[in-house]
Each structure stands twice: as C-alpha cells, then as structure tokens.
Amino acid sequence: MTVKELTSSPSLATLYPKAALGGLRKTTGDTLPDTEYVRGGVIVDPAHLAAYDHVCGFRLTDELPATYPHVLAFPLQMALMTEPDFPFPLLGMVHVANRITQHRPVRLDERFTLRVRAENLRPHDKGTQFDVVSELLPELDATDTPVWTDVSTYLRRGGESGSSPEKRTELAPPSPSAVWTVPGDVGRRYAQVSGDRNPIHLHRLTARAFGFRSAIAHGMWTKARCLAAFEGRLxxxxxxxxxxxxxxxxxxxxxxxxxxxGEDGWSFELWHARKPKPHLRGTITA
Structure with a gap:
C-alpha cells in the first residue's frame, strides 16, 4: 500500500473545484487505489467542537461525540476520492450507509493520527458500492490500535451488478418518541462546521440544479442528531x-x-413526520 503522509489538512477550497472537474470524466476503472492518506498531529479546536455540538444537538463536554471525528477525516476522504486514479468521479456518488465504532471515549485534549483508505469494491443492485475507512489513533500509543473507526459506504449508480435487491423491512411503526423541527438553514450551518459544502445541502436553487426540489440535510447531520438523543445512555x-x-x-x-x-443496545429510525417514509435507520450496539 502506498502511504501519503500529510502535515496539514487538505484544502477543501482546492478540492471542491477538483471534484467538479472530475465530474466531467467517465468511470476510469474497476479497481480502488491502494493508497492510504495519513495525517499526524491532529488536535481538536475547542471552539470548533462547541460549534459542532451546537448544530447537532450535543451537550458541551470534554469528550468528542462519536460522529465528530468524521468531520476531521472528511478533507482526507475528499483528497483520496478526487485523485486521478480514483475510479469514480465524486459528483454523483451517494452516501448510503455509515458505521462508526468508538472503542473508548475520545477526549478533547488528545493528539491523534488520522488514516483514510478505500476498500471493498462490490456490486450493488443499482450499481457499484465501496467503503471509505477512516481511523483515529492516539499519537502516544505504540500499539497502532484505532480508538475510533468510521466506515462510509458510497454507491456509484449505473451498470448491471447482478446482485439481488436489498430487502427493505420495516423495523418499527412510525410511532415517534419525539418530533423535531429541522430549520431550513441547517444545511448551511452544518456545512460551516463540517466543511461539506455540497450545493445540494446549501440552498433551494443550488439543490434544484442537481434535481432536488429543495436543499436536503446532510446524512451525517441526521445521524449526529439521532445520536445526540442518546446522550447519557451510551x-x-x-x-x-x-x-x-x-x-x-x-x-x-x-x-x-x-x-x-437488549443491554446497552437500541434501534432507531427517523421518519417524515406526516408520511411513513424513513429518512434513516440505525442501531447502537455495545
């Protein structure tokens, strides 16, 4: 595996134009690059963490929400997926799933190393999917063992996969534990703290240019908002x-x-408040 060591976070201002230009090219292959991006000396800005906690509904503490390191890894993920040897253009890919494992509480005052790579290219009934794996490791730990792992699954639509469609079963009837009002500017507010300024999340007009009737919330914001509802029980x-x-x-x-x-385990769903349409389905397991 080729390891690319970075001394600072990649510039998203540079990567977004690169992603836009990459959208003009066709699929370039069926092999993921054997490359891992590594950035050491990662520290958390308390003000940035506080802003993230506020927009996602977390309490202010010295421990990072399990979803927070995803925003630290996001620039490395973008850098990896906009490289010329990446087989799919970034524009048009769909974030279909995310799995985060926190192996222990992660504190604000720690220093970390981040690692990001792509793996597990496989068929999907609507095209091709793959995983982007991100890991957070304490810098003073010689065991090389992650304390946090994130697996984001992306779908590239198109082509015949030959796989069977995923069975969609209802986990529970839409009888809500809570009803939340999501403001129209949450896409812009989350973009400010996450760096994910995909136009589909920012404004109605920019979202319409990509076929959406209005701006849509970031998937990782919806996951974070749901996780915040479990604080004190995790x-x-x-x-x-x-x-x-x-x-x-x-x-x-x-x-x-x-x-x-069961013990320390939950399932959860986020629904449209007036229609039986799930936005998100998830589980928490100890």
Whole structure:
C-alpha cells in the first residue's frame, strides 16, 4: 500500500473545484487505489467542537461525540476520492450507509493520527458500492490500535451488478418518541462546521440544479442528531450503524423513534413526520 503522509489538512477550497472537474470524466476503472492518506498531529479546536455540538444537538463536554471525528477525516476522504486514479468521479456518488465504532471515549485534549483508505469494491443492485475507512489513533500509543473507526459506504449508480435487491423491512411503526423541527438553514450551518459544502445541502436553487426540489440535510447531520438523543445512555465503547434512506428536504418536521434491543443496545429510525417514509435507520450496539 502506498502511504501519503500529510502535515496539514487538505484544502477543501482546492478540492471542491477538483471534484467538479472530475465530474466531467467517465468511470476510469474497476479497481480502488491502494493508497492510504495519513495525517499526524491532529488536535481538536475547542471552539470548533462547541460549534459542532451546537448544530447537532450535543451537550458541551470534554469528550468528542462519536460522529465528530468524521468531520476531521472528511478533507482526507475528499483528497483520496478526487485523485486521478480514483475510479469514480465524486459528483454523483451517494452516501448510503455509515458505521462508526468508538472503542473508548475520545477526549478533547488528545493528539491523534488520522488514516483514510478505500476498500471493498462490490456490486450493488443499482450499481457499484465501496467503503471509505477512516481511523483515529492516539499519537502516544505504540500499539497502532484505532480508538475510533468510521466506515462510509458510497454507491456509484449505473451498470448491471447482478446482485439481488436489498430487502427493505420495516423495523418499527412510525410511532415517534419525539418530533423535531429541522430549520431550513441547517444545511448551511452544518456545512460551516463540517466543511461539506455540497450545493445540494446549501440552498433551494443550488439543490434544484442537481434535481432536488429543495436543499436536503446532510446524512451525517441526521445521524449526529439521532445520536445526540442518546446522550447519557451510551456505553464507553459502542458501534452506531445507520443506513440513509429518503432525504430530509429542508425545512422539515421529522419523527424520531427508538426502542431497546437488549443491554446497552437500541434501534432507531427517523421518519417524515406526516408520511411513513424513513429518512434513516440505525442501531447502537455495545
């Protein structure tokens, strides 16, 4: 594997034009690059963490929400997926699932190394999917063991995969534990703290240019907002796994429902408040 060591976070201002230009090219192959991006000396800005906590609904503490390191890894993910040898253009890819494992609480005052790579290219009934794996490692730990792992699954639509369509079963009826009002500017607010300024999340007009009737909420914001509802009940080590379904068109009213699946385990869903359409389905396991 080729390791590319970075001394600073890649510039998203440079990567977004690169992604736009990459959208003009066709698929270039069926092999993921054998490359890993590594950045050491990663520290958390307390003000940035506070802004993230505020927009996602987390309490202010000295421990990072399990979804927060995803925004630290996002520039490395972008850098990897906009390289010329990446087989798919970034524009048009769909984030279909995300699984995060926190092996222990991660503190604000720690220093980390981030690692990002792509793997597991495989068929999907609507095209081709693959995983982008991100890992967070403490700099003073010689065991080379991640304390946090993120697996984001992306779908490139098109082509015949030959695989069977995924069976979609209802986890629970849409009887909400809570109903949340999602403001129309949450896409811009989350973009400010996450760096993910995809036009489909920012404004109605820019979203319409990509075929959406209005701006849609970031999938990782919906996951973070759901996870925030579990604060005070989560174990030190757990996995939170979600599949993204129907987009949340902004502004919106959504219904959150959750139920226990055993000791330190839950399932949860986010629904359209007036229609039985799930936006997100997930589980938390110790």
């Amino acid at each position: 174990p030190d080590a757990y996995t939170v796994d979600v599949r993204f379904q129907v987009p949340v068109f902004l502004p919106a009213k959504v219904a959150f429902t959750t139920w226990s699946t």
